[in-house]
Amino acid sequence: MTTQTTSGGFKSIVKIAWRNLWRNKKRTLITASSIFFGVILSALMGSMQEGSYQKMIENVARFYAGHAQIQHKDYPDNQSTNNSFVPSDSLTIKLNNTEGIDMVVPRLESFALASSGNQTEGVMVLGVNPEQEDEMTELSDKIVEGNYFDGPTQLLAGKELAENLGISPGDTLVMISQGLHGVSAFGKYPVAGLFSHPNPELNRQLVYLPLDEAMYFFQAFDHVTSLALVGNSQKAVNKAIPEIKQHLEQDQVLRTWQEMFPAILQQIESDRATALIMKLILYLVIGFGILGTVVMLMAERQHELSLMVAVGMHRSKLALMLLLEILWMGVMGVIAGFIGSLPVIAWFASHPVPITGQAGEWMKNIGFEPYMFFAWDVGVFLEQMLVVFVLTLLISFYPFVRAFKISPIVGLRN
């Protein structure tokens, strides 16, 4: 007598697995929908996270510093006009021609004392090109009183600074500082308008001057402290970095917003860690839901699984059969979750959720718009789909392993 191994029965395995899936429709649907909601929830959480990060980055990068800046190599350590530089025309042209860079915005920035009457405040003077600056940061939209640069020798002041100094549009501000190479700087400027920036620190300290006027004030003709680079996304700018670095002179450095604002990066990182814990809890809840179903299913099928081994089916086929069933359930839930989360996230992406009450006030105070923003980021979906699917896969290990331990002794339970 011979005992040859047989590989037949795969069609039956697939058939049985498929029919088993629909044997307890309610349970299959409950399990699949827990996966479905898991994908939606985690995708929603993920897109909310990414949305808020993008907003934060946008606030500093897009609306203030640029995605990156070119500075004098000593400027990061000592932000003085002495560490400014004269950008060559060829550099500006090359930067403008770099793919991924939309704008190159020159700025001259330093500190000064500003006084009106007998009030004096330390201020940050930012010399900007009015048109370019407006294009980049939409500064004119932030004017709350007066106008956006009426004339070449006028300035814009932060709302809070103006209150502290007791000035309003039309008044004159006197500023003194130290210019290039230690010359003394002195100027009298009429106030064209007051702006309100979401960042309260800027509101309290910042004064905008037209670039030429700032150069004159600091006696730093043609000098800038930075060239702000703006692309249509951080990614596009990051891609362009190696090329930009080739154009730089020896005493110039390129700094990304991450390098300029490490605190924001840190905040994002720590927020990611917190969010990961929340997601892990969510995955755990989904995971145990699926596991519960699977454990129940295995207990119920004990008899027939034993029967199949008794009559000559290999346990490996049994394992495959159970794996198929759980995977189908997972795939169903994940695909439904993907399709279901598309409209939900699309809606939220275009309808940020306002944060009201104290939390909203608090956000405004620390310089954020009081909204929950959602990112429309396909990567987030795919990631969550994948995670939940892998979770299902992990859980299907349980029946898979159990299948190899099924006893062929057919009990009478059922």
Place this chain on the structure above:
Amino acid sequence: MAIITIKDLQKTYNSSQVPVHALNGVDLTIDEGEFTAIVGPSGSGKTTLLNIIGGLDDPNDGQVIINDTEINHLSRAEKIDFRLHHIGFIFQAYNLIPVLTARENIEFILELHGIPKSKRRLRSNELLEAVGIPEKADIRPRQLSGGQQQRIAVARALASSPRFILADEPTANLDSASADNLLTIMEELNKKEKTTFIFSTHDARVVKKARRVVTLEDGKIKSDSKK
């Protein structure tokens, strides 16, 4: 010719506090073509004996030799293949895979053998006919009566023409008419297909149909009579 030779079979269950000697030195030879009943009161060791013959359970001592193969020396996987190729099983109840129809349950075994669809169909038709319920071919077990389920189980056990069939109390859950009917079918197939049948029972009317009756008591053979 001997198809099964059993020598000094011992089986002790140690799961409870007191060890249970379910089989206490069983010697038995089954010849080809037999239609043999294993009888004895509940707890006498019938199920244990059939499970060990079928390679579903292992003895503590002794041998089961099927033709020239000592089944308990086979690996786990080899035992499965051995069962598939040489033994048909009928259990007391719930013999069928619930999500497959009657016909699919019969053909399931044939598919495990890798037999092509057209041949499977011929064989399942033949067996459905033989067990007398061809009209139930496409019905799932849940919608069959207990007797009909057992008849399909007989057909399934015979599907690949195994050397012998082990049936552990196949009529225990049936009323006497259905039990009688099932035994008649088994008897006919024993003759027609020349398949050896070994079935356990404690139903006197079923015992009457057997051509050989082996009586177990406390894990030992108490009597062995042939008609």
